Structures are given as C-alpha cells and as structure tokens.
Amino acid sequence: MLKSSRLQFRKMNSEDIPMYHKWRNDMEVMISTNPLLDVYTLDETKDFVENIILQSPSSKSYIIEESETKIAIGITSLINIDTKNQNAECIIDIGEKKHWGKGYGTEALSILLEYAFLELNLHRISLRVFSINEKAIHIYSKLGFVNEGVSRQSLYRNGKWHDIIHMGILKEEFLKTDVRGHG
Secondary structure: OOEOOOEEEEEOOHHHHHHHHHHHOOHHHHOOOOOOOOOOOHHHHHHHHHHHHOOOOOOEEEEEEEOOOOOEEEEEEEEEEEOOOOEEEEEEEEOOHHHOOOOHHHHHHHHHHHHHHHOOOOOEEEEEEEOOOHHHHHHHHHOOOEEEEEEEEEEEEOOEEEEEEEEEEEHHHHHHOOOOOOO
16 A cells, blocks of 8 residues: 555654654755754754654654665655544655655655545645745645645745745545556
8 A cells, every 4th residue: 555666665763763864964855844954963863753753643654765676765754643533744755865856756645645545544634835845836736735824934944934835635635636546
C-alpha cells in the first residue's frame, strides 16, 4: 500500500537521524517548509526525532525511498491525527535536492493520501503552505487540495512578510482526482 512503481515508504527510525539532520540544516530544503529557520545541532535533531517524530501517538512518519535503489530522498508525515473526527495534517519534504523537479513530491503525497483515506479511513487531510512556495501550491491543487484560508503576513523571509495558505482535501474529493493509480 505504501509504494508506487518509483517510490516506497518505510518507517523512520533512529538510524535516519544523521540523514534527516543534513536535510534539516539545509536552508534550500527548509526555506519553503520550515517557519523557524535555524541551524540545529545533531543532539537537537536527535532529540526532535526521538521525542517528537518517533514517540508521537498522533503522527506517522515515513522515509521516502526510490523503490529500485532504496535511496532515501525525503520524509512525509501525517501529524495531529484525530481519529474521532477523522482528520490529520500532512507534511512532505524532498530532502535530496537532486531529486527535485522529477514528480517525486506529487507521487509521494498521492501515496500518503491514498493510505490516509483508504487504510486509516480519514475524512479530511489539511496542510499549510507558504505563499512563496508556488510549486508546492500547484502540486497540492493538482492533487485536489482546495484553499481554505490564509494566515496573512505570518511568515517573515528575506526581509518581507508572506502569507501561510491553509489547504485541505476531503476523502470524496481525493477519490475523484486523476492522480490516483500511481503504480
């Protein structure tokens, strides 16, 4: 279920900390996804992964790998999973920059949505995206996410204020999209 012809997911584990640490400290990777740009020590990353990512009862995080090579290229998560109301928020980062622009983000998010809706039986998935991240907004729209609102001027980057856009998709909307059947 958690794979396509090009990608597969595996549970994140403590051996992934050095790789995730590299991605987390790469400003090119994080500038469009992390509101708190900073440089983290390995101990800070280790603490974050072990206590927030791996121990959270309300999240599921997966390393995105190329199916053929088993090379890790990114991470995706469902966070703030609310089973009563069947909601969650999704996050995705393609950490390996040489894999940008190849459709891996769209494909990985499609896999995650299929899992969330068809296996976890969630009803709604939301996300937040920075207004400066036009490529991501395009991808999310293509997958069926709709704009649900804006937090105006809540992100400060390079001396300017930017909006954070809130988007969501319902199970019935996802089932109608043509991006399913990714392999």
